[in-house]
Amino acid sequence: MDRYDPPLDDIRRALRAAGLHDVVEAGVDADTVDELLAEFGRVAADVIAPTDRVGDVQGSRLDPATGTVVVPDGFDRAYAAYVDGGWAGLTAPVEHGGGGLPKLVGVAVQEMLTSANMALSLNPMLTHGAVELLSARGDERQKRLYLEKLVSGRWAGTMVLTEPDAGSDVGALRTRAERDTHGDWRVNGTKIFITWGEHELTDNIVHLVLARTPGAPPGTKGISLFLVPKVLPDTGTGNGVRCVKLEEKLGIHASPTCVMEFDDAVGELVGDEGDGMRNMFVMMNAARLAVGVEGLAVAERAYQQARRYATERRQGRALGAPCGTPSPIVEHPDVRRMLLTMRSSVAAMRHVLYATAAWTDTGDRELADLLTPVAKGWSTEVGFQMASVAVQVHGGMGYIEETGVAQRLRDSRIAPIYEGTNGIQAIDLVTRKVPMAGGAVVGRVLAGIEDTVRQLEKVDDAGEADALAGAADTLRRASEWVLARGAEEPADVLAGATAYLELTGIVVGGWLLARAALGDEDSMGLWRFYATETLPRAAGLLTPVTAGAARLTAAL
Numbered sequence: 256m257d258r259y260d261p262p263l264d265d266i267r268r269a270l271r272a273a274g275l276h277d278v279v280e281a282g283v284d285a286d287t288v289d290e291l292l293a294e295f296g297r298v299a300a301d302v303i304a305p306t307d308r309v310g311d312v313q314g315s316r317l318d319p320a321t322g323t324v325v326v327p328d329g330f331d332r333a334y335a336a337y338v339d340g341g342w343a344g345l346t347a348p349v350e351h352g353g354g355g356l357p358k359l360v361g362v363a364v365q366e367m368l369t370s371a372n373m374a375l376s377l378n379p380m381l382t383h384g385a386v387e388l389l390s391a392r393g394d395e396r397q398k399r400l401y402l403e404k405l406v407s408g409r410w411a412g413t414m415v416l417t418e419p420d421a422g423s424d425v426g427a428l429r430t431r432a433e434r435d436t437h438g439d440w441r442v443n444g445t446k447i448f449i450t451w452g453e454h455e456l457t458d459n460i461v462h463l464v465l466a467r468t469p470g471a472p473p474g475t476k477g478i479s480l481f482l483v484p485k486v487l488p489d490t491g492t493g494n495g496v497r498c499v500k501l502e503e504k505l506g507i508h509a510s511p512t513c514v515m516e517f518d519d520a521v522g523e524l525v526g527d528e529g530d531g532m533r534n535m536f537v538m539m540n541a542a543r544l545a546v547g548v549e550g551l552a553v554a555e556r557a558y559q560q561a562r563r564y565a566t567e568r569r570q571g572r573a574l575g576a577p578c579g580t581p582s583p584i585v586e587h588p589d590v591r592r593m594l595l596t597m598r599s600s601v602a603a604m605r606h607v608l609y610a611t612a613a614w615t616d617t618g619d620r621e622l623a624d625l626l627t628p629v630a631k632g633w634s635t636e637v638g639f640q641m642a643s644v645a646v647q648v649h650g651g652m653g654y655i656e657e658t659g660v661a662q663r664l665r666d667s668r669i670a671p672i673y674e675g676t677n678g679i680q681a682i683d684l685v686t687r688k689v690p691m692a693g694g695a696v697v698g699r700v701l702a703g704i705e706d707t708v709r710q711l712e713k714v715d716d717a718g719e720a721d722a723l724a725g726a727a728d729t730l731r732r733a734s735e736w737v738l739a740r741g742a743e744e745p746a747d748v749l750a751g752a753t754a755y756l757e758l759t760g761i762v763v764g765g766w767l768l769a770r771a772a773l774g775d776e777d778s779m780g781l782w783r784f785y786a787t788e789t790l791p792r793a794a795g796l797l798t799p800v801t802a803g804a805a806r807l808t809a810a811l
Contacts (some may be wrong), residue, residue: 257560257659261296261367263289265602268778270363272771273609278357278616288360293363302336303371307331310374311662312511315454315501317511322497324453330375334408334456337368338760343379343408347386350403354585357616362548362609369552373510373666376552378411378451380545382539385463389482392526392534400433400488401461411457413514414538415464415483417448423679424464425532426474432466432481433523433688442466442483442495444524445514448673452513453498455487460485462496463538464522465531472529478729480531481522490784495520506665540627540672544611547672550638551604557645557663558597564649564658565590568721584648593790597641599785602771602778603764604634610767621696625688628765633760635670650778683757685737686745694738699762701731703768710773711792719786724767726793730762733800740801747803753798765790 267289275285306329313327337343346361347353369376386405389397402408420545421428432445442464446452455686462483473478485496500514526534565585572578573586584590611630614623642663646653653660671677689697704727711720733755741748765785772782 256357259300259307259357259371259556260556260559261292261300261370262527262779263292265605266292266363266366268771268775269602269605269609270359272437272606272767272774273359273613275359275467275613275619282716283356287539288356290450291360292363292367295340296349296367298336298340298373299367300340303333303368303375303788306365306375306509307372308659308662310438311506311666312506312508317453317498317501319499323455323736324498324501324513325351326454326456326511327432327479327509330509331456333372333375333483334378337379338408338629339481340472342368343382344384344406346587347406350392351398351692352406353386353388353612357613359609359612359616360614362544364606365548366552366608370556371548372509374507375577376549376656377507377550378454378512378721379408382408382410382412383412383545384414384541387460387541388534389525390540392480393482394525396481397497397523397525401482401484404459409457411451411454411458412461413449415446415449415452415462415537416533418444418446421435423676426478428465428467430464430466432468432518432524434478434595435675435790435797440522440524442517442520443482443516444705445499446517447500447514449513449515450673451511452515454511458486458807459488460496463525463535464517465535466522468528475532476529478531479528480525481803482525483517483520483522485522503652505668506662508668513579523533539674543627543680544608544615546670547604547608547611547632547634550634550636550667551608553663553667553670554597554601554604554638555794557642557667558594558661559760560658560660560663561597561645561648562594564652565594568650568652569651579597580760590648592646595781595784596788597644599768599789600637600764603768603785603789604637604773606767607655607764608634617694619742621731622699625684625691625700628680628684628688629760629763630675630676632671632684632691632756633764636677636757637666637760638670639667676783678753678770679757682749683758685752686757689737689755690741694734697734700725700763700766701734703770704730704762707766707773711769714773719769722786722790723765726762726765727791729793730758733758733776734798736801744803750799750804751802754796758796758800760792761789761793761796765793768774 310327316325336804344353346356349355431442432442464481466481497516498513499516502512568584569581571805573582577580609625652658708724768782772778
């Protein structure tokens with residue numbers, strides 16, 4: 256059975272580099288955080304991770320007669336351990352029964368949970384988003400009735416947006432909400448791709464549903480947000496909500512992806528009519544950072560599998576090895592290159608995601624907003640790439656399901672798609688985030704990189720400081736072009752948006768990895784490898800960023 260070893264030392268390094276001491280509250284010090292992480296690491300490794308392979312093989316199953324979803328063996332015990340340990344509410348507001356710890360600590364816990372079992376982790380991920388949404392936009396009754404149960408994990412939350420003809424174009428949705436003769440809202444419609452839309456791990460499921468009200472204008476301005484519980488809390492009776500189908504998917508087999516039917520379901524308006532998208536973005540932004548963590552978490556698990564296999568598998572004779580003695584493949588240079596690519600990429604992703612969470616905690620919303628699409632988009636792309644590298648390290652056995660590494664590749668493929676495709680993240684980055692404050696926020700990032708370059712020059716004799724300086728110059732030139740061209744010819748900017756997001760991820764990841772290495776000699780080797788192997792790719796991305804839209808007119 257493939258095991259998971261929580262990378263506690265690497266996580267602690269990333270927490271320190273992100274500024275843990277700046278975000279912890281009085282009475283919670285770094286030692287307390289270390290103890291919390293060590294204990295959850297034990298739960299993740301010993302209780303949750305053993306269910307991962309079982310979930311992939313068994314999947315979740317729908318009983319069409321009752322609409323009940325049956326989860327794989329052991330999932331109930333794993334989820335109960337998560338809830339009973341108080342982990343579900345670790346970062347939630349104290350006034351609603353949570354632990355009040357910073358988002359930065361929550362991201363570290365989420366990484367371990369997702370590495371242990373990505374499919375199961377999607378359930379609390381969405382519940383956390385529901386807690387953030389209702390904390391920010393719910394009325395006092397909704398907070399009183401729902402938040403404590405959601406915070407504890409005894410109830411679960413879902414995000415209900417997508418319809419057959421309304422995917423990324425949410426404004427095309429058709430689900431309706433109308434008042435009945437008693438003045439209650441009744442929701443009718445069919446929604447698809449609803450993650451953990453039905454299950455029996457919790458006593459209730461709180462669906463947060465986008466729908467149109469009578470007379471609403473077309474597009475996103477006509478959308479409102481409704482809270483639709485599976486079980487009505489006032490009466491304990493079932494609501495008009497039913498799962499009618501489970502999708503068969505490439506990966507995350509244990510996570511039920513539901514087609515949900517709302518038939519005169521009782522709902523409560525959250526916020527004002529017509530303000531649904533603005534309200535839902537509270538949940539969506541939380542989910543985007545969380546999905547970025549999935550890229551990191553799957554890559555970490557895949558790296559562990561590949562490293563173990565490479566130390567055990569003997570094939571060929573490494574340079575300098577005795578004749579007639581097969582060597583562990585980890586001794587072959589190209590295998591070592593792949594493993595170091597994985598480990599340095601995991602470290603860079605971890606620093607980007609943790610820093611984004613820390614900036615959210617400290618209230619530096621501009622930096623957090625700038626990097627959220629990068630944290631989601633770049634991390635999920637790299638996570639999938641690293642899962643593929645892990646298969647390659649295994650050779651032919653990586654293509655065999657028995658080893659378990661193929662599951663990483665299958666599970667990770669969804670992350671670049673959901674919670675806003677990575678193309679949408681790239682569009683958001685170049686059209687909304689880069690122009691913030693006239694480009695001053697990007698300027699702050701570039702200034703931070705320049706400061707790190709100066710510090711590297713004092714300790715660096717191998718040219719890595721020059722590599723970071725050159726990559727930063729590429730990002731500066733690309734950013735200046737995006738700012739100038741966006742006003743003149745936005746199609747040109749959109750054509751290079753994905754390349755710009757990748758460029759930003761590579762450079763910011765390298766910067767934060769270098770910054771961490773300056774205070775931690777154990778990280779210096781990884782930084783130097785990244786500076787040699789990955790950072791030079793930044794220069795090649797300037798051309799697709801600035802090539803314009805004309806190249807897209809070629810025949811398909």
